[in-house]
Amino acid sequence: MKLYTFDIAPNPRRVSLFLKEKGVSLDTIPVDLGKGEQFSSPLIDVNPDSTVPTLVLDDGTVLTDVIAICLYLESLYPEPPLFGQTPLEQAQIVGWCHRIYINGLGAVAEVLRNKSEMFKGRALPGAVPLPQIPELAERGNARIGAFFEAMDKVVAEKDYLVGDRLSQADIDLYASLGFCGWVQRAVPEECQALTAWLATMKSHFGE
Structure with missing residues (x-):
């Protein structure tokens, strides 16, 4: 198997944290999204959508969605x-x-794709060029605030999102909160439960 990835990006990070928790190492091929390497070989040869993570199985089967990769x-x-x-x-x-x-x-x-110069002309993932819409960046920021508030209420009542042990749901929440930093958003002070939950996850993953 070969995993095409850009570890600092949020979706690849969901997979890398999954692998870290499993104690599993895969043959990885880094794809620097900042340099546009996703639009050239070798990634585009196996995934025309030019997205990471992309997992290529030994028989040539290609998986390009985080949940599909992790479930497999x-x-x-x-x-x-x-x-x-x-x-x-x-x-x-x-x-x-x-x-x-x-x-x-x-x-x-x-927010990121409709505001950052890096994503000008690429407002959605994939190979199709699409223009940025500034109003969507404003809406995204409002949605982030609502997300913080909603998740603060959830983790105030439980240590893990499902059951009594860490799951992919917790990994995804942790990766999402980290991704918020890309648009200069952090968990607000008033979300005390979510702040404490995040600190516990950082300690768990040694970060």
């Missing part, structure tokens, strides 16, 4: 379980991953 690797490396131990837990974890992707990662991306 979970089947190969089941310990520790990061997608739950029951069908209900798995459903809840995948549900949280989806919600965090939309409301957390998506909100930050909305």
Whole structure:
């Protein structure tokens, strides 16, 4: 297997933290998004959408979505379980991953891709050029604030998003909060539960 990645970017980070928690190392090929390497070989040869992470299996099968990649690797490396131990837990974890992707990662991306000079003409991931819309950056910032408030209430009542142990849902939330820094947003002081949860996760991952 080969993993095409840019470790500091949020979606690759979701996979790298998954692998770190598993204690698994893969053959990785770095793709520097800042230099536009995603639009050239070798990545574009296996993933025309030019997105990372991209996992190429030994038989040539290509997986390009974080949840697809992590679920596949979970089947190969089941310990520790990061997608739950029951069908209900798995459903809840995948549900949280989806919600965090939309409301957390998506909100930050909305700001970044519609405001940063780096993404001028590339307001959405992929190979299709799309113009920035400044109003979407404003909306994204409002969504980030709502995300902080919502997640503060959730983690005030539990140590982990699902069950009694860390899961991919927690990894995704942690990566999303880190991604907020890319648009100069941090967990506000009034979100005390979320601030404490974030500190615990940083300690867990040794960061």
